Amino acid sequence: MQGYDKHAYDKHAYEPFAVTVDLAVFTIRDGALHVLLVERGQEPYAGRWALPGGFVLPDESAESAAQRELAEETGLADVTGLHLEQVRTYSEPDRDPRMRVVSVAFAALVADPPEARGGGDAARAAWLPYGPGAHRPLAFDHDRILADAHHRIGAKLEYTSLATAFCAPEFTLGELRGVYEAVWGAELDPANFRRKVVGTPGLVEAIPGAARLTGGRGKPAALFRAGTATALHPPLLRPASEGRSA
């Protein structure tokens, strides 16, 4: 606390910091993980894709700012209830060439978002497939932010019920499994997945009516709703791959 007291909060004792939020908004499309990106119209990084975001206003928290931006950028009317979670804060002094910007990064999960429209500005917005694909490199340090957000989401799938946040209110277990597979980039055994999910109390609850849904070909699947549990015990671990230190 020395720092606090020594300078007695002179508002201009230090160079002011701008505080912004950056959003990594994920969704599943056609079985693949997609992320919402905007195209920058101005320097620096003109023409590059970037994460949506904006300033934190004087009377709101970073969480409020993130929620406001999420509504604006996705075009969703009601954004409450969506999963929105802080990832971490990026504060390297030179991360923005123009001035000192400290950015609080959030990860958001959306099911079935509307098509991306550019913001009011000239900037384009689009849902692009996540991965080492066409959109890199992103502006600023957004590649790193996006990777951190993805890493966090992947980890939380293991030990929380987060996956249901990617799904519509009613979903099949095949769809839920698709979430895990899209985020982890790994295939799961459908039989074992079903047993694990159904056998974890509070993860999902079956919709009792003969309600069934045809997902195209194959046998109709039973519908489920998200359950009340948030933590999974034991966790649903992703298949071990060479990449993970034992």
Add this chain to the structure above:
Amino acid sequence: MQGYDKHAYDKHAYEPFAVTVDLAVFTIRDGALHVLLVERGQEPYAGRWALPGGFVLPDESAESAAQRELAEETGLADVTGLHLEQVRTYSEPDRDPRMRVVSVAFAALVADPPEARGGGDAARAAWLPYGPGAHRPLAFDHDRILADAHHRIGAKLEYTSLATAFCAPEFTLGELRGVYEAVWGAELDPANFRRKVVGTPGLVEAIPGAARLTGGRGKPAALFRAGTATALHPPLLRPASEGRSA
């Protein structure tokens, strides 16, 4: 990015934010988890305990500021190599009654710290036992920050090799087990713990020499060093208690 471009980075378009770091520094003492706290000498919250922290300077990142504060507050000469990790950022507009302060919280783990000395100021500093004990309530929103930091540490013990960061370079498995027990507040079976730890590749490595250490009474214990692995597969789950949703 609309927000960025619209205002063209006028440094004074918005009320300036102060950016600070707050540190939850943990250690194990006499088998119990302790936290480093400082006593506030001034209003607001004069006389209350608070987390150590301070301003982020114009040319440093939050990580650098946290490292600098950690060295100052603990009195440790070399703070590199210590575990220091961002927890989250607290930005509610009214969290500090004097002005708008956005604080990036860190959790730090220290083995065998020197006695706490007050900072240069009148403020006292002390290692206090963690828990719903004598030090609450803390100043500002520090109770919540501390709880969040503790929750994060506890969770990371399950699936990372973090526990070794609480230990000296050479440690016995009893000491390592003590870390888990102190952070989780639960007892672990020594036999099963040993098998799990030794059987997880890369978690710890035995120091081959007949090196042994007497921890007082009982059979001398073999010494171990931290291994190279950072992730644990499968994780070392804490014993299930009623509090956790199945």
Add this chain to the structure above:
DNA sequence: GCAAAAGTGTTAATAGTACACCCATGT
């Protein structure tokens, strides 16, 4: 019929739990 996805069954391997028991040391 055939492909595809849902859903059930079965089995072997792996991992976790709960102990009993011996070992080496200080007092």
Add this chain to the structure above:
DNA sequence: ACATGGGTGTACTATTAACACTTTTGC
């Protein structure tokens, strides 16, 4: 001797992983 913590053994249970097989749909 005995209390204390280190360390090994072992039987039991729970969970995971792999894969065969049946069911119900669209084409």
